[in-house]
Amino acid sequence: MPRVLFTDQDYPDLALEQEVFDAAGIELSVKECRSEDALIAAAADVDALLIQYAPVTERVIAALPRLGIISRIGAGFDTVDTEACARHGVWLANSPDYGVGEVATHALALCLALVRNVVAYDRDIRNGKWHYLSSGKLKRASEMTLGIVGLGRIGKRMAHVSRNVFRRVMAFDPYLIDGDFPAFVERSGLEALFEQSDVVSLHTPLNAETRGMVGRSLLGRMRTGSFLVNTSRGAVIEVDDLLHALDSGILAGAALDVLPVEPVPADSRLLQQPQLILTPHAAFFSVQAEIELRRKAAQNIVSWVKRSATRPGYGKSCAAQL
Ligand code: NAI
Numbered sequence: 581m582p583r584v585l586f587t588d589q590d591y592p593d594l595a596l597e598q599e600v601f602d603a604a605g606i607e608l609s610v611k612e613c614r615s616e617d618a619l620i621a622a623a624a625d626v627d628a629l630l631i632q633y634a635p636v637t638e639r640v641i642a643a644l645p646r647l648g649i650i651s652r653i654g655a656g657f658d659t660v661d662t663e664a665c666a667r668h669g670v671w672l673a674n675s676p677d678y679g680v681g682e683v684a685t686h687a688l689a690l691c692l693a694l695v696r697n698v699v700a701y702d703r704d705i706r707n708g709k710w711h712y713l714s715s716g717k718l719k720r721a722s723e724m725t726l727g728i729v730g731l732g733r734i735g736k737r738m739a740h741v742s743r744n745v746f747r748r749v750m751a752f753d754p755y756l757i758d759g760d761f762p763a764f765v766e767r768s769g770l771e772a773l774f775e776q777s778d779v780v781s782l783h784t785p786l787n788a789e790t791r792g793m794v795g796r797s798l799l800g801r802m803r804t805g806s807f808l809v810n811t812s813r814g815a816v817i818e819v820d821d822l823l824h825a826l827d828s829g830i831l832a833g834a835a836l837d838v839l840p841v842e843p844v845p846a847d848s849r850l851l852q853q854p855q856l857i858l859t860p861h862a863a864f865f866s867v868q869a870e871i872e873l874r875r876k877a878a879q880n881i882v883s884w885v886k887r888s889a890t891r892p893g894y895g896k897s898c899a900a901q902l
Contacts, residue, residue: 581605581606581607582605582606582607582627582628582885583606583607583608583609583625583626583627583628584601584606584607584608584609584626584627584628584629584630584881585609585610585611585613585622585623585626585628585629585630586608586609586610586611586630587611587612587613587619587622587623587629587630587631587632587634588612588613588614588631588632588633588634589610589632589653590632591874594608594610596871596874596875596878597630597874597878600875600878600879600882601878601881601882604882604885604886606628606881606882606885609626613634614633614634614635615635616635616637616639616640619634619635619636619640620639620640620643620644623640623644623647624644624646625646626644626646626647627646627647627648627649627885628647628648628649628650628651628881628884628885629647629649629650629651630651630653630877630878630881631650631651631652631653631659631660632652632653632654633659634659635659636650636659636660636661636665637661637664638661638664638667641661641664641665641668641670642664642668647668647670648670648671648884648888649670649671649672649673649880649881649884650665650670650671650672650673651672651673651674651675651877651878651880651881651884652672652673652674652675652877653675653873653874653877654674654675654864654873654877655674655675655676655677655678655679655733655864656674656785656786656813657672657674658785658786658787658813660672671884673877673880673881673884674877675872675873675876675877675880676733677733678864678869678872678873678876679863679864679865679866679869679872679873680733680734680737681737681869682863682864682865682866682869683734683737683811683863683864684734684737684738684740684741685741686811686837686859686862686863686864687734687738687781687783687809687811687837687863688738688741688742688745690809690811690835690837690857690859691726691742691745691779691781691807691809691835692721692745693835693857694779694807694809694832694833694834694835694857695718695719695721695724695778695779695807696718696721697715697716697718699857700714700715700854700855701714701715703854719778719805721745721746722745722746722747723747724746724747724748724778724779725746725747725748725749725750725776725777725778725779726739726742726745726746726748726749726750726777726778726779726780726781727750727751727752727768727773727774727776727777727779727780727781728749728750728751728752728765728780728781728783729751729752729753729770729773729780729781729782729783729784729794730751730752730753730782730783730784730785730812731751731752731753731756731760731761731765731783732753732783732784732785734783734811735751735753735781735783736762738781738783739751739762739764739765740762743764746778746779748766749764749765749766750765750766750767750768750773750776750777751765751766751767751768751773752767752768752769752770752773770798771798771801774798774799774801774802775801775802775803776803777802777803777806778803778806778807779806779807779808779809780802780806780807780808780809781809781810781811782794782808782809782810782811782812782816782817783811783812784812784813784816785812785813786812786813786815786816790813790816791815791816792815792816792817792818793816793817794808794810794816794817794818794821794822795817795818795821796818796821796824796825799821799822799824799825799830799831800825800830802825802830802831804829804830805829805831805832806830806831806832807831807832807833807834807835808822808825808831808834808835809834809835809836810834810835810836810837810838811837811838811863812838813838814836814838814839814840814841814842815840817836817840819839819840819850822834823849823850823853826853826855826856827853831855832855833855833856833857834855834856834857835856835857835858835859836850836856836857836858836859837858837859837860837861837862837863838861838863839858839861842860842861843860844858
């Protein structure tokens with residue numbers, strides 16, 4: 581019987597995964613593996629890994645010759661060494677489309693919370709201040725420019741849900757042809773986008789090119805009093821440079837759903853910065869999106885096992901067993 585190891589998760593129960601794997605005749609085991617060594621020790625005899633944030637490095641993949649597929653519960657796969665997977669013939673699956681609407685609406689919610697000072701107003705009221713000027717002056721959103729970095733699935737949806745809020749929507753994405761830009765989205769260079777936007781929203785993957793991309797140089801180009809939102813991956817932003825931009829007033833506010841280190845350390849300076857809104861990597865979440873995500877991630881493994889059974893050489897050890 582093919583075996584799958586669920587390496588790390590924080591769900592109240594795993595009935596959904598158990599049902600999917602039982603129906604397909606796949607044995608599910610569950611262990612908490614948040615390090616390379618823990619993974620190697622726990623996964624020696626499995627055909628498949630179902631992972632959330634477990635670090636699947638070349639060392640892990642090389643140590644698990646039986647492994648045939650890794651299915652990530654989530655859209656990104658920056659915790660997996662994709663080139664090592666290719667070198668060792670290991671399949672990699674993700675679930676890219678389960679929460680596109682959730683992340684886009686969360687990003688828009690963060691933009692609006694910043695532009696309309698929602699969090700600061702709430703804080704002021706609880707501190708005894710009830711006045712529309714308690715948090716300073718607000719500007720009209722319908723005269724603002726939104727800049728989207730990364731116009732993929734989520735970036736495009738963000739453009740759609742935001743188009744009636746902002747006057748102008750511009751986007752930077754070097755990998756799309758012009759025809760992939762909706763007619764109402766203005767194509768821009770990266771630096772021009774940071775110079776001309778009142779609100780910048782980040783929607784790129786995390787990779788060698790985007791790691792640390794938003795640092796002092798780009799932030800220094802932003803208009804005084806502008807806003808930055810990140811629902812992509814925390815390490816796309818240099819946190820110290822962001823804090824400097826907030827402290828110096830270049831940014832009037834920022835909102836982060838994702839951080840380079842999650843959860844945020846208790847002594848992080850991010851927690852002291854009053855102009856910063858934080859959410860706990862929750863942009864993907866709705867009850868419906870989570871069910872879809874978990875079902876698709878488990879189903880990816882089922883599809884691979886079934887395919888391996890009918891096409892010798894498609895998978896690795898499973899194909900030989902079935
Ligand atoms: P996608 O792959 O559909 O789109 C990414 C876009 O970024 C592509 O169009 C690509 O051409 C573009 N891109 C790549 N390198 C770029 C660069 N250097 N500069 C500008 N654009 C670049 O990805 P999707 O599904 O839209 O996801 C976007 C981000 O959202 C990812 O980082 C993903 O991990 C993150 N995400 C966050 C969630 C959350 O809960 N906060 C949930 C789901 C996804």
